[in-house]
Amino acid sequence: MGIQQKTVLNLQPINQCVRVTFNYDVHFTRGLFQLDNPLLAQAIAADGETAPKQVLAVVDAGFLKYQDGLLKKLSVYAQYYQDVLTLTGEPIVVPGGEAVKNDARFIEQIHQQINAAGLCRHSYILAIGGGAVLDMAGYAATTAHRGIRLLRVPTTVLGQNDSGVGVKNGINAFGKKNFLGTFMPPYAVLNDFDFLTSLDDRDWRSGIAEAVKVALIKDADFFDFIMTNAEKLANRDMDIMEKLIYRCSQLHLEHIAGSGDPFEMGSSRPLDFGHWAAHKLEHLSNYSLRHGESVAIGIALDTTYSYLTGQLLKSEWQRVLSTLKKLGFTLYVSALTEQLDQLDHPHCLFRGLTEFREHLGGNLTITLLQRIGQGIEVHQVDLSLYRDAILMLKDW
Amino acid sequence: MGIQQKTVLNLQPINQCVRVTFNYDVHFTRGLFQLDNPLLAQAIAADGETAPKQVLAVVDAGFLKYQDGLLKKLSVYAQYYQDVLTLTGEPIVVPGGEAVKNDARFIEQIHQQINAAGLCRHSYILAIGGGAVLDMAGYAATTAHRGIRLLRVPTTVLGQNDSGVGVKNGINAFGKKNFLGTFMPPYAVLNDFDFLTSLDDRDWRSGIAEAVKVALIKDADFFDFIMTNAEKLANRDMDIMEKLIYRCSQLHLEHIAGSGDPFEMGSSRPLDFGHWAAHKLEHLSNYSLRHGESVAIGIALDTTYSYLTGQLLKSEWQRVLSTLKKLGFTLYVSALTEQLDQLDHPHCLFRGLTEFREHLGGNLTITLLQRIGQGIEVHQVDLSLYRDAILMLKDW
Incomplete structure (x- = not known):
């Protein structure tokens, strides 16, 4: 009966082809949060929309240990470039390393703050940290409102030359690495070489493996x-x-x-x-x-x-x-x-x-x-x- | 200092352009799970890979109420086309309507079964139901392993002419509709008009609004x-x-x-x-x-x-x-x-x-x-x- 009816039905399948183009720039700089470095503000203003844009920062605690003035610097930077961006609430500080990918509560925390701050798809998640923090923050950003803009600031060699510049986001689940995640390019990547000076020797070396x-x-x-x-x-x-x-x-x-x-x-x-x-x-x-x-x-x-x-x-x-x-x-x-x-x-x-x-x-x-x-x-x-x-x- | 160093740095940004093409067919049929209707098996076999493929079904309980032989039919169908597909475990039956989008536990349940069954990116989630169930199952499918193939079988007018054929998946959170979700096209859509006969009048009518x-x-x-x-x-x-x-x-x-x-x-x-x-x-x-x-x-x-x-x-x-x-x-x-x-x-x-x-x-x-x-x-x-x-x- 199925075949018979299908013949009577006589409706051709519709062949759909969806093409999506993603453009993003990977920048190289020093002193990213110095007031005389306009790179971050320029990246945000580049869309030509009415400023200021809301920015929610997610920062790697492991990185902060070596850069204890960073949050202050970020806040001064935002103040200086207030025509372009507004930091929405306090930055979310999360553990660095794989720990942050093993616990789904960090994703929930970011989603909660995105909701509380009323971020829209043209707002920004500014993720600052090692590859694991960027992966996790990227998964949170690309699923809220089906995708909030993601600015990645990788602070490790691995983040700057590999995971931070690519199109993958994710967390671990069921003991499996990257079991949950999305393919979604970032809005921009800002690589600051100054951040590498504070890496310990293991993290400095670790990222070289991906280059090899x-x-x-x-x-x-x-x-x-x-x-x-x-x-x-x-x-x-x-x-x-x-x-x-x-x-x-x-x-x-x-x-x-x-x-x-x-x-x-x-x-x-x-x-x-x-x-x-x-x-x-x-x-x-x-x-x-x-x-x-x-x-x-x-x-x-x-x-x-x-x-x-x-x-x-x-x-x-x-x-x-x-x-x-x-x-x-x-x-x-x-x-x-x-x-x-x-x-x-x-x-x-x-x-x-x-x-x-x-x-x-x-x-x-x-x-x-x-x-x-x-x-x-x-x-x-x-x-x-x-x-x-x-x-x-x-x-x- | 930032500017000065940037000048010295002298590294041009890398302008990345990522183009992604998604092809999928939207089919129209009757008697989708009749043994003499090979459409579903063909859709799965179309990739030319070594069969059989694992298929995890997610089924709308609201739809099952009117189609109580469906799970049996599906299992007989899978048996008949066993060279092409294997149903992995029992189908996951979830509530229909917005309820299923208001509770993140359904997403977790699907992820758990994907993990337990060892589904890979070339396995299939076969989502059968109204628009809400398809949205939810799609979000679960497109985030596991960064994307398992999604076969949508919309059973309502709304699903068949609108939400089921598009590129959006999602659930509600914080009282906001579709607060969490992904843009990701399905692998194929299989519209079976026979399913519409069991709709109640409200659901029959409801989908016409999107056509208007x-x-x-x-x-x-x-x-x-x-x-x-x-x-x-x-x-x-x-x-x-x-x-x-x-x-x-x-x-x-x-x-x-x-x-x-x-x-x-x-x-x-x-x-x-x-x-x-x-x-x-x-x-x-x-x-x-x-x-x-x-x-x-x-x-x-x-x-x-x-x-x-x-x-x-x-x-x-x-x-x-x-x-x-x-x-x-x-x-x-x-x-x-x-x-x-x-x-x-x-x-x-x-x-x-x-x-x-x-x-x-x-x-x-x-x-x-x-x-x-x-x-x-x-x-x-x-x-x-x-x-x-x-x-x-x-x-x-």
């Missing part, structure tokens, strides 16, 4: 730059770090714009080279490993595996591992081997492959290295070779 | 069609209703695709003609008014106001109001006048203007009528004329 990653899959020259300058980077040379952040952001942004799949509707995710293990290790370490520290291990693992499968030259494999070492990264942690033979055990590293596939959907797709600067996607892996790779990291 | 709305602002011929057939529609003529739904969906879809602003980043929202008052009235009536019933009043109000401002001919104003009447809509409720002179009172209808502006952002922008088939945007309103308009509705 994007260099390995996309840009051999950039990898050479990192290799050549590895010691300077480890010794906190700011000039080299600025160049690294600029080039790394550029490569990430080019990939997002040019991949043809910015919202990851397919199964390919080359920018997540090294990340299947990294995400799992972060969780297994109870987030005592920083994201970048885990990524460095993930890169070392997938690079070693690429060598063992015969795709990557031995000399290139060695260059990658020695560069990571020179940068100061640890390439082996015991969580790598803990329940390695019990594939069903939630602590088994290889569960990270399943979880990675599950998050993205479709067939398993991970990126390996063909050579430095050139990734290649594979859909199957050989776990015994991966076991060998882990042992090689242990002995490195 | 889109006709008034975009298509005079379509308004003529509705006017000519108003009595048949009120008497539940299915053939006329099918034509109405098809044309109304088409107009909505064309607007979304062609407006240049499908995710409403600007301040213009012509499809929300009549909606500033409608949203407020729904809330003031504690959702005892259906959305479409409120929209009919909102249309009557803004049409009358358009006439009073001298923009719309008296004859056209009368045609609109008499058509709404013939369709069976009530055009006056006491909530229109309750606290009309206390602009700060939360029950004052005119607060709806503020809330409407706040939700969308920027300057107030509402659509009025220049003539039937042609809307016009205004940014200011005359409240005393609006008071007159309300009195005219009372006396109509």
Whole structure:
């Protein structure tokens, strides 16, 4: 009967095609909240609408520890540029690091303040902090009124060269990283290099891992730059770090714009080279490993595996591992081997492959290295070779 | 110092442009879950990936009341098309109507089941029900893993010709309609006209209001069609209703695709003609008014106001109001006048203007009528004329 009626119905499906264009600028500056730096005010005034705009700040407590004058500075800045912006209420101070992504109450708190202040879609959430705080604040901003404008001010290397410039927002749930979130570009990104001086050594180093990653899959020259300058980077040379952040952001942004799949509707995710293990290790370490520290291990693992499968030259494999070492990264942690033979055990590293596939959907797709600067996607892996790779990291 | 250093810094901002294209089909059928109707299985198999795909159903309890064999039918259908799809666990049955959008626990429940079943981004949420259930299930689907595929099966006129075919998902919070949500197109929409036979008269009629709305602002011929057939529609003529739904969906879809602003980043929202008052009235009536019933009043109000401002001919104003009447809509409720002179009172209808502006952002922008088939945007309103308009509705 169904078919018969459908024939009688004779209504063609309507093929809908919705195209959405998002434009945003990623700025590089120093002294973002100095009164003589108009960048933030300009970013807000750029829409040409009647000022002043409401701005709700969300600030990383971990960052504030090292910048205790920041809230005062922000308030003086807002006063000075009052024709353009109004700080609405007190800034919301939230814990830094993954803790802020593990507790949905922070999202609720931001939503409550958005409601209480009567923010509209053309108001701003000004998120200041590390990658985790930006991810969380971004998820809150992009869901209130179906999307309030998000200004990201990343204060870590990782935020400035990777997560802060991209199109993802999210929090963790059910013990799974980024289980909840949105794809939605920010309104603008304001990278202030001055903020990096207050980072501790672990956070300084951590973000370099994402630069190594994007260099390995996309840009051999950039990898050479990192290799050549590895010691300077480890010794906190700011000039080299600025160049690294600029080039790394550029490569990430080019990939997002040019991949043809910015919202990851397919199964390919080359920018997540090294990340299947990294995400799992972060969780297994109870987030005592920083994201970048885990990524460095993930890169070392997938690079070693690429060598063992015969795709990557031995000399290139060695260059990658020695560069990571020179940068100061640890390439082996015991969580790598803990329940390695019990594939069903939630602590088994290889569960990270399943979880990675599950998050993205479709067939398993991970990126390996063909050579430095050139990734290649594979859909199957050989776990015994991966076991060998882990042992090689242990002995490195 | 800031400026000085910025000059030294000499790094140009990176201008990012992200273009995203969403394609989805809106299908029209009968007997969607009949075994000889392959439409649903085809929609799932269309991605060409290895089957079977996991499907989690979310079903409107209000709809189930009239279709008590539905869950069984769905399970038999899944069994028959097991090469293509697997129903993962029991369908989640949720209350119909706005109740389901007023309680965030339903979102949590769906997220929990998505996690428990290990759904991936290429799995499906199959949402079956009225507009409210689709809005809620869509919000849950588009935030899990940053977006699981959403198949919408609207079971009401309103869902089939308006909310179910668009790009919005959301729930209510803080007493504000759609305070939380996402812009994200569905994966496909499956409109089954058979479902409409079980609607009660209020729900049958309610959805016609959105057709009147889109006709008034975009298509005079379509308004003529509705006017000519108003009595048949009120008497539940299915053939006329099918034509109405098809044309109304088409107009909505064309607007979304062609407006240049499908995710409403600007301040213009012509499809929300009549909606500033409608949203407020729904809330003031504690959702005892259906959305479409409120929209009919909102249309009557803004049409009358358009006439009073001298923009719309008296004859056209009368045609609109008499058509709404013939369709069976009530055009006056006491909530229109309750606290009309206390602009700060939360029950004052005119607060709806503020809330409407706040939700969308920027300057107030509402659509009025220049003539039937042609809307016009205004940014200011005359409240005393609006008071007159309300009195005219009372006396109509």
